[in-house]
Amino acid sequence: MNAAQARALAADVLAGIAPEADLAAIGADEDLRGALDLDSMDFLNFVIGISERSGIAIPEADAPRLCSLRGLEAYLREASGRAGQTG
Structure with a gap:
């Protein structure tokens, strides 16, 4: 997945x-929780x-x-x- 796909x-x-979130106004390293007032x-x-939506399992430990x-x-x-790797 590339950066544009991740942002979309x-x-x-x-x-x-x-719904009022504007990702274009958020810096790449800005904390999304603070910038978007997410609890x-x-x-x-x-x-x-x-x-x-991505089909990727995200463990709770990786959330940060x-x-x-x-x-x-x-x-x-x-x-x-x-x-995508096969073993």
Whole structure:
């Protein structure tokens, strides 16, 4: 998954949680929770939505890695690469 796909996925998931969210106004390293005024339940729903829509299992311990757009993009890129590997 590339950066544009990750941002589109994030925007889609956030539309159901924080419809007023404007990802274009958020810096790549800015904390999404603070920038979008997401409480812990909103953020949990965001992580669950990303997991469900991407088909990538996201362990609770990895949730903090999705706190910024750059972190989300990197995580999804890594996880997509692992999922695409055959053993």
